[in-house]
Amino acid sequence: MKTNGQDTPTAPKPRRKPHGPERLKPERVQLRIESLPGWTLRPGGRAIARYYALPDTAQALAFLDTVQALGRSQGRLPQVDLRADGAIVSLPTPRSGWIETGDYELALALGTRP
Numbered sequence: 001m002k003t004n005g006q007d008t009p010t011a012p013k014p015r016r017k018p019h020g021p022e023r024l025k026p027e028r029v030q031l032r033i034e035s036l037p038g039w040t041l042r043p044g045g046r047a048i049a050r051y052y053a054l055p056d057t058a059q060a061l062a063f064l065d066t067v068q069a070l071g072r073s074q075g076r077l078p079q080v081d082l083r084a085d086g087a088i089v090s091l092p093t094p095r096s097g098w099i100e101t102g103d104y105e106l107a108l109a110l111g112t113r114p
Contacts (some may be wrong), residue, residue: 010038024099039107042090046098047079048107049090052114063087063114076106 024032033039039050048083054060054111060082067089071078079090089110 024101024104029099036104036107037112038055047090047092048099048103049088050107051086052090053086054114055085059114060087065112067110070109071106074102074106074109076102078106 007013028046029041029048033041033048036048036050039048041047042049052063054063064080064082064087067078067087070076076091081088081090091106092099
């Protein structure tokens with residue numbers, strides 16, 4: 001047991017539990033991604049992504065609004081890359097740098113839209 005310099009024992013400091021979102025381990029990401037049709041693990045393993053085919057600009061903009069609204073409602077910031085024929089949605093939220101449980105939940109909420 002430690003002492004405080006005067007031979008008086010001091011209690012060990014309690015361990016803190018990590019705060020914030022749950023980071024998914026790579027093996028859990030692989031298991032979860034199998035239940036997400038069309039979603040793939042990005043190179044480096046720090047994001048999951050899915051391509052959505054969108055036939056025109058109006059539908060692409062509506063899809064963008066939907067993705068952003070769902071992201072905000074879940075405290076996420078999905079990356080959306082609009083293309084001429086569709087969009088690529090990438091998760092996780094950039095501030096974390098890894099895949100979290102919330103990213104998986106957002107992918108589930110997006111489902112097979114548009």
